[in-house]
Amino acid sequence: MDLFEKEKRYIASCYARQPIALIKGQGAVVWDSEGKEYIDCFSGLAVLNTGHCHPRVVEAIKQQASKIMHTSNIYYIPTQIELAEKLYRLTGGYKSFFCNSGAEANEAAIKLVRKYTGKNEIICAKNSFHGRTLATLSATGQEKYKHGFEPLLAEFKHVAFGDADEVAEAVTDNTAAVLLEPIQGEGGVVVSPEDYLTRIREICDRNDILMVLDEVQTGMGRTGELFAWQLYGVKPDIFTLAKALGGGFPIGAMLAREEVMDAFKTGDHASTFGGNHLACAAAKAALETIIEEDLPGRAKELGDYAMAKLEELKKEKPIIKEIRGKGLMIGIELEKKCSDVVERARKNGLLINCTADKVLRLLPPLVIEKEQLDRAIQVLGEVL
Ligand SMILES: *Cc1c(COP(=O)(O)O)cnc(C)c1O
Numbered sequence: 066m067d068l069f070e071k072e073k074r075y076i077a078s079c080y081a082r083q084p085i086a087l088i089k090g091q092g093a094v095v096w097d098s099e100g101k102e103y104i105d106c107f108s109g110l111a112v113l114n115t116g117h118c119h120p121r122v123v124e125a126i127k128q129q130a131s132k133i134m135h136t137s138n139i140y141y142i143p144t145q146i147e148l149a150e151k152l153y154r155l156t157g158g159y160k161s162f163f164c165n166s167g168a169e170a171n172e173a174a175i176k177l178v179r180k181y182t183g184k185n186e187i188i189c190a191k192n193s194f195h196g197r198t199l200a201t202l203s204a205t206g207q208e209k210y211k212h213g214f215e216p217l218l219a220e221f222k223h224v225a226f227g228d229a230d231e232v233a234e235a236v237t238d239n240t241a242a243v244l245l246e247p248i249q250g251e252g253g254v255v256v257s258p259e260d261y262l263t264r265i266r267e268i269c270d271r272n273d274i275l276m277v278l279d280e281v282q283t284g285m286g287r288t289g290e291l292f293a294w295q296l297y298g299v300k301p302d303i304f305t306l307a308k309a310l311g312g313g314f315p316i317g318a319m320l321a322r323e324e325v326m327d328a329f330k331t332g333d334h335a336s337t338f339g340g341n342h343l344a345c346a347a348a349k350a351a352l353e354t355i356i357e358e359d360l361p362g363r364a365k366e367l368g369d370y371a372m373a374k375l376e377e378l379k380k381e382k383p384i385i386k387e388i389r390g391k392g393l394m395i396g397i398e399l400e401k402k403c404s405d406v407v408e409r410a411r412k413n414g415l416l417i418n419c420t421a422d423k424v425l426r427l428l429p430p431l432v433i434e435k436e437q438l439d440r441a442i443q444v445l446g447e448v449l
Contacts, residue, residue, distance in 0.1 A: 090117025163340025168196025254396025312351025
């Protein structure tokens with residue numbers, strides 16, 4: 066039996082997998098089981114901001130794995146404390162709760178919102194994505210993910226993304242928070258108007274409700290700043306991270322202003338694996354790499370460069386409807402469905418992703434070389 070047949074036989078069929086198995090990676094390049102080489106502009110879904118197998122991350126994992134990997138949060142975890150201290154300094158005073166994924170980080174945020182405010186209604190955006198657990202699915206603003214899983218939690222309201230007036234109108238006495246992605250990822254790389262988040266901040270302040278940002282995809286340098294809220298000059302009360310936090314190792318985090326986080330008391334929330342020694346060693350190495358190699362700055366520079374080249378391409382290719390994004394989170398909306406473009410790109414040695422049916426999404430490692438990015442855009446031009 067070959068790999069694909071075995072997968073079908075032994076694994077839940079939740080994923081529409083592409084017919085390759087990637088078995089080796091370095092920086093922005095990966096190789097499949099047949100030895101074919103690809104430029105990776107997908108990064109395992111915005112996870113590998115520091116690239117595949119960054120030597121610093123690999124070394125940190127090796128070192129930590131040979132010392133101690135896991136003890137549970139019943140004991141102090143030095144690497145977890147070091148990681149939290151770094152995040153505290155870099156964010157100007159946010160405390161961390163560690164978990165293992167984006168959905169869990171958002172779950173933790175939803176629980177904290179309830180605990181802190183004593184209220185339970187949360188305003189979210191249409192077309193958003195916040196995860197697959199029942200609460201985060203309830204927060205998600207796309208019906209396609211919800212079919213077959215109702216009833217979900219009722220306390221989530223969905224308004225048009227980018228329209229602050231709609232948020233203001235949706236506020237009631239029972240509103241606890243507004244939960245938004247700074248830039249919608251799964252929804253098709255949808256960038257909000259420049260003043261949107263500052264207006265949301267004002268609405269939250271005026272109504273005494275919490276502003277929660279889901280930075281699971283936008284975080285860790287992807288958009289040109291370490292966190293996308295820095296791009297927009299606002300400070301959320303709570304924000305969540307996962308994807309790129311561990312440099313490829315699974316870890317998530319929910320960060321909150323000190324006063325808000327202190328609403329969680331001993332026993333209020335927990336995770337067996339959350340922030341274990343190994344995950345935190347990987348995350349600490351990834352974070353140090355992102356800062357020391359100025360990967361946010363690199364994302365901005367290369368992102369601007371790529372966007373300009375793609376705008377040139379758009380002039381030649383009527384199939385391209387719109388180019389949008391920030392840093393190295395780029396969406397190319399096509400006039401038609403994009404799955405066959407993804408397939409042809411792959412055959413030509415380029416890994417990209419299609420989201421929201423018509424949006425090609427580029428999420429290259431932030432360490433990608435300029436020549437590799439040029440090559441990626443060239444392939445894209447060919448297959449378009
Ligand atoms: C991927 C993603 C999630 C869910 O993360 P998981 O680790 O898959 O649970 C939540 N929010 C956003 C914005 C995401 O992109």
